[in-house]
Amino acid sequence: MNLITLALRNLRKRPVRTGLTVIGIAIAVGCALSLLSLSRGIQSGVRAGLDEIGGDLIVIPKNAASLLGGFIPESALERIGAIPGVARLSGALIAFAPSEAAGNVLTFGWPDGSYLWKKVPLRQGRVPEAGQSRVAVLGDALATALGKKLNDELDLFGQSFKIIGIAAYGARVNRGLVLVRLADLQDVSYRPRQVTVAHVGVADATDRSELARIREAIQAPGNAVAAPAAEVLDYDPNFIVLQALARAAAIIAAVMSAFAVIAALALATKERAREIGILSAIGWSGGRIMESIVIEGVALWAIGCALGVALNLAAAYAVPYIPVIGRLIALQPGVALIVPVVGAALVLCVLGALLPAARAARMLPAEALRR
Numbered sequence: 493m494n495l496i497t498l499a500l501r502n503l504r505k506r507p508v509r510t511g512l513t514v515i516g517i518a519i520a521v522g523c524a525l526s527l528l529s530l531s532r533g534i535q536s537g538v539r540a541g542l543d544e545i546g547g548d549l550i551v552i553p554k555n556a557a558s559l560l561g562g563f564i565p566e567s568a569l570e571r572i573g574a575i576p577g578v579a580r581l582s583g584a585l586i587a588f589a590p591s592e593a594a595g596n597v598l599t600f601g602w603p604d605g606s607y608l609w610k611k612v613p614l615r616q617g618r619v620p621e622a623g624q625s626r627v628a629v630l631g632d633a634l635a636t637a638l639g640k641k642l643n644d645e646l647d648l649f650g651q652s653f654k655i656i657g658i659a660a661y662g663a664r665v666n667r668g669l670v671l672v673r674l675a676d677l678q679d680v681s682y683r684p685r686q687v688t689v690a691h692v693g694v695a696d697a698t699d700r701s702e703l704a705r706i707r708e709a710i711q712a713p714g715n716a717v718a719a720p721a722a723e724v725l726d727y728d729p730n731f732i733v734l735q736a737l738a739r740a741a742a743i744i745a746a747v748m749s750a751f752a753v754i755a756a757l758a759l760a761t762k763e764r765a766r767e768i769g770i771l772s773a774i775g776w777s778g779g780r781i782m783e784s785i786v787i788e789g790v791a792l793w794a795i796g797c798a799l800g801v802a803l804n805l806a807a808a809y810a811v812p813y814i815p816v817i818g819r820l821i822a823l824q825p826g827v828a829l830i831v832p833v834v835g836a837a838l839v840l841c842v843l844g845a846l847l848p849a850a851r852a853a854r855m856l857p858a859e860a861l862r863r
Contacts, residue, residue, distance in 0.1 A: 498784055499784055503791060509759065510756070513752045513796070514795045514799065517792065517793065518800040520745035520748040520752075521745050521797050521800025521801070522802075522803030522804050522807070524800075525800065525830060527734075528738045528739075528833070529804060529823035529824050529825045531734050533823050534731065534734070534821050535731070537663065538665060538724065539721050539724070541663040541666045544662060544666055546608055546693070547693060549703070549710070549718045550691060550720070551689060551690040551716050551717070552717050552724065552727060553716060554714065559586070560688055562689075563688065564686075566583075568713075568716060569581065569583050571713075575706055575709045577705070578693070581691070581693070582602060582690065583674070584600055584608070585677050585681070585687050586600055587683075589681070591648055593640075594634065597634065597668070598668060599669065600669060600671050600672070602673070604623065604675075612629060612657070613662075615659065617655075617658055618656055619657055619671075627655075628653040629659050629670070629671040629672075630658055630670055630671075631667040632658050632659065633667035635655070637668075642657070643655065646670070648677075649681055653672060694706055707719075742833050745800075745833065745837065746833065746836040746840050750840035752792070753789045754848065758847070786842060808825050
């Protein structure tokens with residue numbers, strides 16, 4: 493009988509304990525991977541959405557509570573627009589608008605004449621005309637989910653908006669949004685003369701030094717942050733907290749896996765004291781006994797992590813079907829996330845298994861046989 497066969501046999505002899513240990517590891521690893529996947533999905537989704545909408549730089553208020561919770565005064569927009577090299581500028585009000593039909597929907601308000609309207613990839617209909625009140629353009633995924641078509645009505649903040657366009661964006665977050673005129677969104681959300689972000693187009697965006705100069709000029713007064721779409725979430729406190737929680741969950745998952753292995757193997761070693769004494773008496777070395785117990789720990793880790801990864805993949809498949817959230821974000825599991833988590837769990841599980849293994853190896857045969 494080789495060591496692997498022996499380890500598996502010992503695990504099968506205690507199915508309840510083995511099952512509970514594996515389940516504990518699987519839940520810990522699965523939850524950690526899901527949080528990391530969520531963090532990654534939000535980051536990539538927002539980045540892709542902002543990139544697709546347009547703007548070489550995104551301006552947000554400094555130290556705002558969140559990406560949606562800030563306020564950029566009109567005077568700041570005027571100053572930014574006057575910076576040499578700024579070719580295009582558009583303020584935008586972003587809000588999660590309550591709707592009886594769709595829960596809370598991500599809604600963008602853009603000014604009349606904004607260059608952003610010209611970039612909307614319409615599949616049907618048109619964008620609002622200047623001064624045309626209470627009209628909206630829906631992302632195609634949202635329109636499909638709600639069963640809405642052109643000329644239907646959609647309520648936002650308790651007010652009715654007529655659907656005049658369906659947009660076929662590529663980014664997931666943009667396919668679930670609503671576009672309305674800035675004045676309308678300011679009115680129904682009771683945020684007059686407010687915008688939460690500004691999209692800035694640079695005349696020569698390929699010149700890094702020029703882009704850096706404009707970025708510094710925007711940030712000079714100290715009350716705003718200008719960043720490419722890929723970096724915007726680095727300044728959002730809520731996302732920073734989410735990232736920290738995801739990393740902490742990964743660490744906790746690895747530690748919990750190690751403790752589960754330690755507890756299971758410590759009990760198994762105590763129960764198998766007589767068996768270990770017999771193996772020692774027939775010539776098994778302390779190193780070989782330790783190796784057999786460590787292999788049990790690795791087997792528990794492998795089964796638990798495999799189930800944990802499967803749980804993460806199942807969660808990633810299920811998220812798109814969750815109302816509201818599923819339209820905007822997706823879990824993005826991948827090798828780059830899975831390998832560090834399961835690798836850390838393996839290291840800690842092996843280290844944890846060494847404790848009961850070393851105890852078993854030091855056991856004298858006569859002492860073990862008397863138990």
